[in-house]
Amino acid sequence: xxxxxxxxxxxxxxxxxxxxxxxxxxxxxxxxxxxxxxxxxxxxxxxxxxxxxxxxxxxxxxxxxxxxxxxxxxxxxxxxxxxxxxxxxxxxxxxxxxxxxxxxxxxxxxxxxxxxxx
Amino acid sequence: xxxxxxxxxxxxxxxxxxxxxxxxxxxxxxxxxxxxxxxxxxxxxxxxxxxxxxxxxxxxxxxxxxxxxxxxxxxxxxxxxxxxxxxxxxxxxxxxxxxxxxxxxxxxxxxxxxxxxxx
Numbered sequence: 001x002x003x004x005x006x007x008x009x010x011x012x013x014x015x016x017x018x019x020x021x022x023x024x025x026x027x028x029x030x031x032x033x034x035x036x037x038x039x040x041x042x043x044x045x046x047x048x049x050x051x052x053x054x055x056x057x058x059x060x061x062x063x064x065x066x067x068x069x070x071x072x073x074x075x076x077x078x079x080x081x082x083x084x085x086x087x088x089x090x091x092x093x094x095x096x097x098x099x100x101x102x103x104x105x106x107x108x109x110x111x112x113x114x115x116x117x118x
Numbered sequence: 119x120x121x122x123x124x125x126x127x128x129x130x131x132x133x134x135x136x137x138x139x140x141x142x143x144x145x146x147x148x149x150x151x152x153x154x155x156x157x158x159x160x161x162x163x164x165x166x167x168x169x170x171x172x173x174x175x176x177x178x179x180x181x182x183x184x185x186x187x188x189x190x191x192x193x194x195x196x197x198x199x200x201x202x203x204x205x206x207x208x209x210x211x212x213x214x215x216x217x218x219x220x221x222x223x224x225x226x227x228x229x230x231x232x233x234x235x236x237x
Contacts, residue, residue: 031222042209042230043225045226050222105222109155109164112161114161
């Protein structure tokens, strides 16, 4: 597709359940990012994948959160034993990566997944 | 660590008028980029404008321009001839760059400013 896609668009789950959120980056983009946006707040960095390098996990808020990126393309963010404070919009972005042809590695965002934990 | 502060939670402007959104940041980095993103109710984040910190000239993109004051660590966004479609939440963001001047890695965002354009 032309842009970053995310699924599902909305997810409602019960406290304690596990959820998986999916991100399909723009084809050819080597960098992929996950951010979290709580209601009315700015974006909070979660994790960053760049090519085959070890991911930057410094933003993950707890060990209940994990992410993987298979084959350098699709990424899945998993939240185990969800809590009500996990309710937020989860945004994925991708970029060409620092080896791209432009000096500014612009991040292109998907439409997000709105997660509601009851 | 970097911090980005947007001190205006909400702003409003009449159609066709000009509005300025404020942003300040704090960093010890010498190489970095600054961005303004727009988020309409659709949730889609859209890049509005970007500024390389090593450039003294302020970036412009059609009706959008910035006032970048590096010493003051200030990066404001001016929207001229405001249109109804400009109604959105606007985020200021900071990104690092490597020694070669290429931006990379995570962005640090401000809390956002909700802009409403009135007819």
